Amino acid sequence: MKKSALIGALTLTGLAAGMASAGTVDDVKAKGFLQCGVTTGLVGFAAPDANGNWEGFDVGFCRAVAAAVLGDPQAVKFTPTTGKTRFTALASGEIDLLARNTTWTFSRDVDLKFTFVGVNYYDGQGFMVPKELGVSSAKELDGATVCIQTGTTTELNLADYFRANNMNYEPVPIETNAEAQQQYLAGACDVYTTDASGLAATRATFENPSAHILLPEIISKEPLGPLVRHGDDQWADIARWTLNALITAEELGVTKANLEEMAKGTNNPEINRLLGTEGDLGGMLGLGKDWAKNAIAAGGNYGEIFNSNIGEATTIALARGLNAQWKDGGLIYSPPFR
Amino acid sequence: MADLSYVRTQMVPQQDPPITETGAIKWARENLFSGVTNSVLTLLALYFLYQVLHEVIPWLFFSTWNANSLAECREIAEGGCWAVIRERWPQLVFGFYPSEYYWRPVLTFVLMLVALAPVLFNGLPRRMVWFSALFPFLAFWLLWGGSLWLPVAVIAGFALAAMSVIYLPALTGTLLATIVAFIAPVLWWLFLAAPVASILQAILPLAIEPIESAKFGGFMLSVTIGITGISLSLPIGILLALGRQSNLIAVKAICVGFIEFIRGVPLITLLFVASTLLNYFLPPGTTFDIILRVMIMVTLFSSAYMAEVIRGGLSALPKGQYEAADALGLDYWKSMRLIIMPQALKITIPSIVSLFIGLFKDTTLVSIIGLLDPIGLSNAIRADQDWNGIVWELYGFIALMFWIFCFSMSRYSMYLERKLQTGHR
Numbered sequence: 001m002k003k004s005a006l007i008g009a010l011t012l013t014g015l016a017a018g019m020a021s022a023g024t025v026d027d028v029k030a031k032g033f034l035q036c037g038v039t040t041g042l043v044g045f046a047a048p049d050a051n052g053n054w055e056g057f058d059v060g061f062c063r064a065v066a067a068a069v070l071g072d073p074q075a076v077k078f079t080p081t082t083g084k085t086r087f088t089a090l091a092s093g094e095i096d097l098l099a100r101n102t103t104w105t106f107s108r109d110v111d112l113k114f115t116f117v118g119v120n121y122y123d124g125q126g127f128m129v130p131k132e133l134g135v136s137s138a139k140e141l142d143g144a145t146v147c148i149q150t151g152t153t154t155e156l157n158l159a160d161y162f163r164a165n166n167m168n169y170e171p172v173p174i175e176t177n178a179e180a181q182q183q184y185l186a187g188a189c190d191v192y193t194t195d196a197s198g199l200a201a202t203r204a205t206f207e208n209p210s211a212h213i214l215l216p217e218i219i220s221k222e223p224l225g226p227l228v229r230h231g232d233d234q235w236a237d238i239a240r241w242t243l244n245a246l247i248t249a250e251e252l253g254v255t256k257a258n259l260e261e262m263a264k265g266t267n268n269p270e271i272n273r274l275l276g277t278e279g280d281l282g283g284m285l286g287l288g289k290d291w292a293k294n295a296i297a298a299g300g301n302y303g304e305i306f307n308s309n310i311g312e313a314t315t316i317a318l319a320r321g322l323n324a325q326w327k328d329g330g331l332i333y334s335p336p337f338r
Numbered sequence: 339m340a341d342l343s344y345v346r347t348q349m350v351p352q353q354d355p356p357i358t359e360t361g362a363i364k365w366a367r368e369n370l371f372s373g374v375t376n377s378v379l380t381l382l383a384l385y386f387l388y389q390v391l392h393e394v395i396p397w398l399f400f401s402t403w404n405a406n407s408l409a410e411c412r413e414i415a416e417g418g419c420w421a422v423i424r425e426r427w428p429q430l431v432f433g434f435y436p437s438e439y440y441w442r443p444v445l446t447f448v449l450m451l452v453a454l455a456p457v458l459f460n461g462l463p464r465r466m467v468w469f470s471a472l473f474p475f476l477a478f479w480l481l482w483g484g485s486l487w488l489p490v491a492v493i494a495g496f497a498l499a500a501m502s503v504i505y506l507p508a509l510t511g512t513l514l515a516t517i518v519a520f521i522a523p524v525l526w527w528l529f530l531a532a533p534v535a536s537i538l539q540a541i542l543p544l545a546i547e548p549i550e551s552a553k554f555g556g557f558m559l560s561v562t563i564g565i566t567g568i569s570l571s572l573p574i575g576i577l578l579a580l581g582r583q584s585n586l587i588a589v590k591a592i593c594v595g596f597i598e599f600i601r602g603v604p605l606i607t608l609l610f611v612a613s614t615l616l617n618y619f620l621p622p623g624t625t626f627d628i629i630l631r632v633m634i635m636v637t638l639f640s641s642a643y644m645a646e647v648i649r650g651g652l653s654a655l656p657k658g659q660y661e662a663a664d665a666l667g668l669d670y671w672k673s674m675r676l677i678i679m680p681q682a683l684k685i686t687i688p689s690i691v692s693l694f695i696g697l698f699k700d701t702t703l704v705s706i707i708g709l710l711d712p713i714g715l716s717n718a719i720r721a722d723q724d725w726n727g728i729v730w731e732l733y734g735f736i737a738l739m740f741w742i743f744c745f746s747m748s749r750y751s752m753y754l755e756r757k758l759q760t761g762h763r
Contacts, residue, residue, distance in 0.1 A: 093617070
């Protein structure tokens, strides 16, 4: 009976504190920080370091939005969410923004009533095999035993792919990525399949990564992106255009290093509009003129965030591939700033 | 021939027993190789032990504590990579609690041991129990911080209940006094405690830096949830068990309904209700602390089980004990407090403690709803590029810590059983 009292008192204070609910952006400004949902831990995308600071590719986006809205990339509180709790956390308003390598699908967008604000990573399901298996294409995997996480779309994609190619396989069901690593290394399965970024990250942890190869086939589309609730278009615009600002900054060569210099004014009108020296794009969003400048200052442009968290200089060593700028043959493309 | 003698003139020196009948060999023959089956089993067990130790001992001894990443570990040592524990030790223990305030959970833990001592061992001065009663509020204040007046206001509610029990019966009679004792504090907590606390805070500010629940993690989170659940589920469980046996229909119906409903639902379902469903029921924008929600659910869950365990103890008592209490002229609460409960609780100690142990281990389930308890943190640590791929060291460490907690609980329960042994079986 003791604690129920505390709870009663706390509920009341909580109720009193949380009654006002205007637009999300006003709420965020009022409370002074952004509540961002991330994973409970996924290599390269979000993880706390030894001091409890969150780092990663998705975390980088959260910090950019916080910087755009509040001018401070540290004004973020992270809520670790699991695959099961992420959507309710967003729908119930516990978090303002979900950046949790979530695949943009029809039903999530339409049925669950979320707005995906763009794609920040194009992923796809791939295969990893030991080199000694002597396989160079997924088409040669007939009869293989495959480690696969149960209850995910990867399971369905795998079944579709093998059926379409008229091949058989024997699934070895596993629960988590850590379990998959152990099973795969112990030889319980010939092949491990999951998102290609996850495979690369997993392979990087092996004692001898070069003994394993990723097969060239990618058998599904997994566009990962940040999302917000339906019904608050201003907030969705802010998130969408913050992402676009990071992408455009890379396209126009605006980096963390030359940001201050560029912000003084350049010959390129689009850079000027982006950084707020010309026009008032920030005002249209309900933010300050330097919103995009702050967002870029948080962790650099899209390419810099990519490289410092999952790029080739890190242990995960993902190539840009589909995630290169459209000029370089990738799919990363932002609508113009004007 | 005369010097030939067939009679010994001196004693034969005592001989050692045959080597097969003494010492280790005898023990081994009797215990390990006493028959064909046992010999085969012994050899198999030895082989198995060899196989395990052969792997584990080098892994333990050729391990390293000094490295900054798994790759570095692999260069330095062939065995385990304990460096991850060294680097993440504060995080595994305190979660994201700000490091300058680590003294608060540490102090709370030490005070907890002080508060537990008079409850667990009866050689100590009885007056220490008052500190034990105050401890939950002190712990709440130390861990979460904020104004001291909030816990004080809550204590005032209990004082209200105590006063209505002591002074009201003379005016209104026992039944009404009991009802008032339950309702008055609830009304106080719901409507008056918070405003009064803020007024007092305005008059005399007594506050320490507030720490939000999101910063709780690691073993601190497990212990906080576990201890809260353990210490609250026993009294609530006792009340529920008594209520279930009550002659008052309404009380009985409420208790039976509660117990059967909670016991019919898995804990993980309750946790999901706490983490996701409650958000839909509460007004939008309400920030009802997730850890408090989890604590409530864990407490309710274990209270229902506790009630059934104690009911088992109650029904094991001979009817004569109840009648004897009545014959002495004791009222209901006195007979329960002095005659029935001491015996019922004594019988149920092993079940109660195993429930506690189970509850403490069940706290790891909160990792499924995204709280970073040690299991959740082990996943988060593996998500760090430096430590991705580490499995055994983290799980081994967590298992060891849990083992220490649970083993001490189990030893204490055995001590308690011996101490309370009164001989009639």
